[in-house]
Amino acid sequence: MKHSLEVISKEIRSRVKAKFPVLLTNLAEELAYDFMFTPKYKITHEYDSPWDCSGMLIQENDLISVDDYYSVEDFFDEYTGQSTASYTSGIGFLHNSFGEKYEDVVRKFVFGCYIEVLSETDNNRLIQQLLAHGYDISGTENEDIIQAVTDYELFEEPFWYHLEIIERVKSLSLKMMVxxxxxxxxxxxxxxxxxxxxxxxxxxxxxxxxxxxxxxxxxxxxxxxxxxxxxxxxxxxxxxxxxxxxxxxxxxxxxxxxxxxxxxxxxxxxxxxxxxxxxxxxx
Known part of the structure; x- marks a missing residue:
């Protein structure tokens, strides 16, 4: 059983590796677009109220150059211009960075590879793995087996492997990617x-x-x-x-x-x- 689990895990890794060039092409286009056509923002606290110190994003007027950034990671520190509610006392909004945006892109990419491999795997094989690890799947329909595998986190790749990929992306030259x-x-x-x-x-x-x-x-x-x-x-x-x-x-x-x-x-x-x-x- 353990051997079968390791085989499927290797298949997921191999799928990610095989499709990585496609991901890199898509990331290069998206990074170039964000760098070329998204304004540069900074946070000002000039308008903060006594009960909210989250600050406000404002556009910077300075011209930027790709030479200002050594790596993709340097650009990831910039703000997208979007903010989300924090639901935290004293901090009304969190200001989104490109690092967060692209980590989400890579996470979805890895998860997509994971689903592809599971979809191509015989359901009986997946059922055996779930039962072998003590998970109760009684009443689970055949078409819901993949969802059960995901819910029980039988394979860890989608939940941490994207971090390895994002680290590879961060180290790349922004100039090269743009x-x-x-x-x-x-x-x-x-x-x-x-x-x-x-x-x-x-x-x-x-x-x-x-x-x-x-x-x-x-x-x-x-x-x-x-x-x-x-x-x-x-x-x-x-x-x-x-x-x-x-x-x-x-x-x-x-x-x-x-x-x-x-x-x-x-x-x-x-x-x-x-x-x-x-x-x-x-x-």
Whole structure:
């Protein structure tokens, strides 16, 4: 049994080793992108309150050079610009570093290799290992065996092997990695700019449509009801829904109104339209 466990562990290590060049290529592109297109941040405590000393990230104006960093590890000390709640008294936020970001990337890579190997391993072999180590798997469905192996941490690789990989990455030259990933990073940047332009164009179009729809509804409402259309509260929902149905206003127009003309409707009305659902009038 022990021999079988060691064999599978070796298979996981071999899979990580075989796919490491792919990981390195992806890391080079991501590192180049972060270095070239992410501002450099520093922490200021100027705005700290007496009960919170977590500080605030602000952009530095100084130009940076790849020569400022000897290794990838040096760059890992920089901040991504993102912060997360600490849930610790006196420290409201923790400011994320690139080291944390890339350790998570490597952890997911190793875990992916681990799952690949387990998926290719005969389930009976895994069941035997679980039983041999005293784990109760009674009632566990066949398709849940891999999850059971993971839950019981039968193989340690995903839970510590990524640290060995991240140490290898840290020692690499940042200049070399940026040079290797530069072209891919530039393509990614251009793609994101193009996608952002398309999104902005879509938003602009939908905003114009929302104003047109609202103006059309105002005219129809005055003609049919004899008074001006005001902000729609939840108490007006039935009346307004019947008005929209009578005038055959499609759901996509309702969604656009809720998205861009929120000041004309209560939050509950907007949520009903966004979800494409009716309303529970007993609320």
């Amino acid at each position: 040079s290797r990933g530069k072209n891919g990073a530039i393509k990614k940047h251009h793609h994101q700019l193009a996608r952002r332009r398309e999104e902005d164009k879509k938003i602009s179009f939908e905003q114009n449509e929302a104003y047109k729809i609202w103006n059309k509804l105002q005219k129809l409402f005055r003609l049919q009801k004899g008074y001006s259309l005001q902000k729609i509260e939840i108490k007006d929902y039935i009346m307004f829904s019947e008005f929209l149905e009578y005038n055959r206003i499609p759901n996509d127009e309702k969604t656009i109104l809720a998205k861009y003309m929120g000041s004309k409707f209560s939050n509950k009305v907007c949520m009903c339209w966004k979800d494409g659902q009716g309303i529970n009038y007993s609320d």
